[in-house]
Amino acid sequence: MKIFPSSSIKRLDAYTIENEPIASIDLMERAAKALTKAIAQRWDTEIPVTVFAGPGNNGGDALAVARMMAEKGYEVEVFLFNTKGELSPDCQTNKELVEMMEEVKFHEISTQFVPPTLTSRHLVIDGLFGSGLNKPLSGGFAAVVKYINSSPATILSIDVPSGLMCEENTFNVKAHIIHADVTFSLQFPKLAFLFAENTEFVGEWDILDIQLSQKGIEETETNYEMLEVEEIRSLIKPRKQFAHxxxxxxxLLIAGSKGMGGASVLAARACLRSGVGLLTVHAPFCNNDILQTSIPEAIVENDTNDTCFAIPTDTDDYQAVGIGPGLGRSSETEAALLEQLEHCQSPVVLDADALNILANHHHTLTHLPKGSILTPHPKELERLVGKCQDSYERLMKACELARTAKVHIILKGAYSAIIAPEGKCYFNPTGNPGMATGGSGDVLTGVVLALLAQGYSAEEAAKIGTYIHGLAGDFAQKKQGMIGLIASDIISCLPTAWRLVSE
Structure with missing residues (x-):
């Protein structure tokens, strides 16, 4: 599913109007029907509805919804803010239709606004501003937003919470943004919905299909997409009858140090559960018995150092190398990692302490083997690119790092972003907060390593691995609950995830 910037959404509306063809007022009517249906499925006619509409097309949507809800028997009160005496043509049309309805208590605000009483029983429909907003709200509109937010009412936003911009909100005024409980986004999610700091504004969000032109969607380019199961399924290679x-x-997995043998076990088990033919784990001698006992399917290669990775190993016989889980940051390990990467020709998955070490060696980052993948969480990324004010800036800096280092990056978190060197970003919808537990990232490293070794491209391995990892976490959450979920539970659910997607 494509995720478009606000400028492209306006062009897609225009394309649909011209090529369907359909009048803009009829497209608004179609959107309002989808919104009204979704609202009626959640809230019955006993709940009083207060609609706040702005002067643009988002306000027109809200007015059309108010009319349709009144026709369904809801008690509806409308406040249309027209402080400049200028409504969009479709908003004007819907204003006139609402004014004719005796069932709707209608107020047009041109100067003084006397706020209504909003109780915990009320549903507020926020239609003040939509995806076209490009600067923070101020003045009277900011005051209205603050009033709505201070009420105990349930708040539903149409398309996007008023005051929230669809992409960057680094310099927005957070006190002037609606705090929605639910957001019904029209046709596509907005990029801003995928950033942690915007959750308080967006609340629970859902997408409503308003049937914008499919041809227009296909022809319009964007750097942002949401992964879908059909795409992942199409990427997975079938196994032949006589395969071996x-x-x-x-x-090859280079992982573990004294006291951190568990990280290598988790990554290795996840790799073996993700279809790799053979796995060798290079680890310090102190972890030998742990590995031989925990993972009988793996080959163990002992480092000469008893407690850490200190001696690089030959990688010529391996199709992919994973480095980082539980590695530690000793001086011996730092030197060994740099030497290992200097001579490695196979694609590498770098995670955890491998990334932390490379944060001090940026030259090495730009000379990694072709097809390599970095898998940082936000703090690890900031060690590589510097402090970031918010998720949008972090994503932009990750894109720049992917471009300059010519690597793929999996920026981990809710809606993990898979970032390609050319700037494309793919967001992963699978996974849940129960996966925020030690070892979860080691599991992802193992899954992605297995895919690279099987000959998948870096982009394919990153997409499939991230999706499957999150899906396995979702299955584990259903079995164990969020609070009780541990990384080993994710591994135990990998076969189920693979079966669902590949079969």
């Missing part, structure tokens, strides 16, 4: 383990790659 040599067909599915030999992966």
């Amino acid at each position: 383990k040599g067909n599915f790659g030999h992966a």
Whole structure:
């Protein structure tokens, strides 16, 4: 599913109007019907509805919804803010239609606004400003937003919470943004919905299909997409009848240190559960017994150092290399990592302490093997690119790093972003907060390593691995609940996730 910037959404509306063809007022009517249906499915006619409409097309949507809800028997009161005496043509049309309805208590605000009483029983429909907003709200509109937010009413925003911009909100005034409980986005999610700091404004969000032109959507380019199961399924290679383990790659995992053997176990088990033909784990000697006992399917190669990774190993016989889980940051490990990367020709998955070490060696970052993948969480990314004010800036800096280092980046978190060197970003919808637990990232490293070793491209491995990792976490959450979920639960659910997607 594509995610468009606000400028492209306006062009898609125009394309649909011209090529369907359909009058703009009829397209607004179609959107209002979808909104009214979704609202009626959640709230019955016993709840009083107060609609706040702005002077543009978002306000026109809100007025059309008010009319349709009144026709369904809801008690509706409308406040249309027309302080400049200028309404969009479609908003004007819907204003006239609402004014004719005796069932609707209608107020047009041109100067003084006397706020209504809003109780916990009320549903507020926010239609003040939509996706066209490009600067923070101020003055009277900011005051209205503050009043709505201070009420105990349930707040539903149409398309986007008023005051929230669709992409960047770094310099927005947070006190002047609606705090929606629910947001019904029209046709597409907005990029801003995927950023952690905007959750308080967006609340629960859902997408309503208003049937914008499918041809227009296909022809319009965007750098942002949401992964979907059909795409992931299409990427997975079927296994042939006479396949053998040599067909599915030999992966090398360099992981673990004294006291951190568990990280190497988690990554190795996840790799083996993700289809790799053979796996060798290079680890300090102190972890030998742990690995041999916990993962009998893996080959263990001991480092000469007893407690950490200190001696680079030959990677010529491996199709992919994973480095980082539980690695530690000793001086011996730092030197060994830099030497290992200097001579490695196979694609590398870098995670955890490998990334933390490279934060001090930016030259190495730009000379990684072709097809390599970085898997940082936000703090690890900031060690590589510097402090970020918010998620939007973090995403932009991650895109720049992917471009300059010519690597793919999996920026981990809710809606993990897979970032390609050319600037494309794919957001992952699977996963849940129960996965915010130690070892979850090690599992992802193992899954992605297995895919690279099997011959998937870096982009394919990052997309499939992130989606499957999150899906396995969702299955684990259903079995164990969020609070009780641990990384091993994700691994145990990997076969179920693979079966669902590949079969």
